[in-house]
Amino acid sequence: MLAIYKKEMRSYFTGVIGYVFLVLFLAIGGGIFCLSTLYAMTANASNYFIYMLIFSAVVLPLLTMKSFSDERKTKTEQLLLTAPVSITGMVLGKFLAAVTMFAGALLVNSLCFLFLIPFAQLQFASIIGSFVALLLVGVVFIAIGLFISSLTENQLTAAIGTMAVILVLLIIGVLNTFLPNDYWLRYVINCISFFSRFQTFVSGIFDLSGIIYYLTVGALFVYLTVRTYDRRRYN
């Protein structure tokens, strides 16, 4: 697993994907910070986190689109699958590499809040809680991206497919505005909507069930990726 993790980290920076991701994330992330706090003259970071969530949905597929589809296309997966490494180890190696990239970019971005300290009383607990939630939602997006990348040989298909699935999971909460208040489907949508759960964190509540939900969905997609590989050996 460690060998695959190291190889993935290396390949982000020997190609362009790692640099493009970091430049986009840091530049646009910085821009979002300026617009939502400095320019708006407020220390309330809720808008920053919501825009960052939507931006992550667009930019994270960049990290995962190549992970399995390229290995499949160039047949290098034969090396990984015939090496003494479990399929779970292989998937986790790639997953953790993408998570490291995202966490690193997020950490650097979080330094922007240091600029606010001289001007306002920051609610650090709420900000840290929101960063944890953003990180976990990103982890789920990465898990979804890896799963979709394992289904296709084409990087572009993987990227667009990932974006589509993530956006559906994000905007599904919008449906609630069309449903009556006590309708059961409303409750179900609230449960599965990434956005509704994320808003809870942004409003300053550290929702443990939300953490468990994100971790469960992330684990589910990692498991599905492992199963996809396991299943393909039989087809």
Added chain:
Amino acid sequence: MPSIKMVKVENLVKRYGQNYALNDVSFEIGEGEVVGLLGPNGAGKSTTMNILTGYLSSTSGRASVGGIDILEDPIEAKRLIGFLPEQPPVYGDMTVEEYLDFVFDLKGCTLDRTSHLEGIIASVKLGDVRRRLIANLSKGYKQRVGIAQALVGDPKLIVFDEPTVGLDPKQILEVRNLIRTLSKNHTVILSTHILAEVQAVCERVIIINQGKIIADEKTQELTRTIEEGYHYQVKICGPQRDVLAALSKLHGVKNVVATGERDADSYAYVIETLKGADVRKAVFSLCQTKSWPILGLCPTGTDLESIFIRLVDKSNGADDASDTKQKRRAH
């Protein structure tokens, strides 16, 4: 035959929908053997190798390496295998050294890294390109890098899927020599559709056609099979009718046919001989006596296609015979 079984394949079946890629394939390979899997494209060679190395799973049947079942304990079984697939699994964005370093880590090798990798680079002759990106290497070098990764970790069983495809004649000879060297300390399975390759390096050959084993014998025995019932193509200057009559009377000749190919005053004939008979000397003496110059004399039907046709006919004949026996018993 060595007593320890390095590879054991029992009743392997691989089905894709209604099509059988492998249909009840069984064989054993002893430690230290060099075995060639021979067959036309699509015969099931790669499928057999992919199942043996754990890349694919079989529909039914068992495959084990060094006594370890590849499905029950894949990680331990894979530790014993070095595999070069049909397309070398190399990363274009790595240099040769970086790639071998990665494979060393991937396989969790405990050998001394520097000396082991240096030894492999020297044996596969990659020293000149060790710091070059694999994407910029020629096909021959990429194939060598693929061979090098299979050798990392010094596995007991080395599986090469068509190792000489895309190489130039000099490189082919080098790879064959390398396989010969490896065969001193390793069990080697290589697949090919080139008969000469098997004859050059393998001591045993398993011939697969349409997912079934149609022959499993020592290479020498295969050569004998080929020599049985030889056909010779001969071109002789002389009156066609007289030559035909004289050739037909030679001892060991079963049949002579004029091919219709004509060149000035010479005609081409195909001589079919009886089992085990070599008529070349007799043809020469005859032509010398009659003063008919021989313009060419060569055996035909030793190409892979002809051997397949012969072996498939033979196996079909055997099937028919066993069917007839069973029917008789039923009566």
